[in-house]
Amino acid sequence: MSGRIATVRALAFRGLNEVVRVPGAAIPSLLAPTIFLLGFVSMFGNLTELPGFTSDDFVSFVLPVMMLQGAGFTGAATGVNLARDIEQGWFDRLLASPAPRPVLLAGMIASASVRALLPTSVLLVVAFAIGADYPGVVGLLVALVFVAAFAALAAAWGIVLALRFKTQSAAPLMQAGTFMAVMFTTSYAPLELLTGWLRAVATVNPVTRVIEAVRQGFVAGxxxxxxxxxxxxxxxxxxxxxxALALRGMARSGR
Incomplete structure (x- = not known):
C-alpha cells in the first residue's frame, strides 16, 4: 500500500512540476477564466434586473462558472501532457512498470486537482476585488472541493482522448469538451429564465448540478x-x- 501511495505522490509531483518547468503552459488556465469573468460581468451584468433572477450581484453569480472553467482548462492540460509523453515514448515505459493502472491514473488526476487551486485562487482575488460576495468558510470549502473534483473529471476526460488519439493535436478537443460542458448550463442565468434548446440541455447536463453546488455559498450565503x-x-x-474509459484506454495501450 505504501508503495502505491508513493507512486501516486511521485506522479502527482511530476504533474505539479510542469508549472515550474514550463510556466508558460499555465498561463491560459490562469488568464482565461479571469478574462471571461470580466467579460461576462461587462456584457451580462444587467441580467440581475430581470424578474426572477436569483441574485442581485452578477459577479457572485458567474464566479462559480469561471472557477469550474479554470479547473476544466487545468484538467485538460493533463491530457495534453500525457499525449506528449505518449509521443516521446515515456508513457510506454510507465506502463511497463509494476504499478497498477489505477495507481498510475490516480497520480495523473491528483496533480490536476491540486493545480486547479492556482487559477482558482487568482480568480477569487480578482472577483473579491470587484465586489463578489464572500461565501463564508463552509461555502468556500465546498466550492474548492467541487473545483478540485471537476479538475479531476476534466483530467480523466483529457486522458481518455490522449489515449485514443495519442497526439497533442487532440488538445482542442480536450479543452472544447470541458468548455461546452460548463457553458451549456445555468452559466449566465437561472434555469427558470432559460428557454428553448439551451434550457433543455442545461436541465439534463450533470455539470449544472455541480455549478449550483459551487454557486450556493456565493449567492445564498x-x-x-x-x-x-x-x-x-x-x-x-x-x-x-x-x-472506466481511461482505464480501458490504458489497458489497450499496454497490449
Missing part, C-alpha cells in the same frame, strides 16, 4: 444539503464513466 448532494452525485457519476 449558506450551504444546503439539497443543493450539495446533486452535485456530489453528478461528480460521482461522471467520474465513474470517465475513469
Amino acid at each position: 449558506e450551504v444546503s444539503w439539497a443543493l450539495t448532494w446533486p452535485g456530489l452525485v453528478a461528480v460521482a457519476g461522471l467520474g465513474a464513466v470517465l475513469v
Whole structure:
C-alpha cells in the first residue's frame, strides 16, 4: 500500500512540476477564466434586473462558472501532457512498470486537482476585488472541493482522448469538451429564465448540478444539503464513466 501511495505522490509531483518547468503552459488556465469573468460581468451584468433572477450581484453569480472553467482548462492540460509523453515514448515505459493502472491514473488526476487551486485562487482575488460576495468558510470549502473534483473529471476526460488519439493535436478537443460542458448550463442565468434548446440541455447536463453546488455559498450565503448532494452525485457519476474509459484506454495501450 505504501508503495502505491508513493507512486501516486511521485506522479502527482511530476504533474505539479510542469508549472515550474514550463510556466508558460499555465498561463491560459490562469488568464482565461479571469478574462471571461470580466467579460461576462461587462456584457451580462444587467441580467440581475430581470424578474426572477436569483441574485442581485452578477459577479457572485458567474464566479462559480469561471472557477469550474479554470479547473476544466487545468484538467485538460493533463491530457495534453500525457499525449506528449505518449509521443516521446515515456508513457510506454510507465506502463511497463509494476504499478497498477489505477495507481498510475490516480497520480495523473491528483496533480490536476491540486493545480486547479492556482487559477482558482487568482480568480477569487480578482472577483473579491470587484465586489463578489464572500461565501463564508463552509461555502468556500465546498466550492474548492467541487473545483478540485471537476479538475479531476476534466483530467480523466483529457486522458481518455490522449489515449485514443495519442497526439497533442487532440488538445482542442480536450479543452472544447470541458468548455461546452460548463457553458451549456445555468452559466449566465437561472434555469427558470432559460428557454428553448439551451434550457433543455442545461436541465439534463450533470455539470449544472455541480455549478449550483459551487454557486450556493456565493449567492445564498449558506450551504444546503439539497443543493450539495446533486452535485456530489453528478461528480460521482461522471467520474465513474470517465475513469472506466481511461482505464480501458490504458489497458489497450499496454497490449
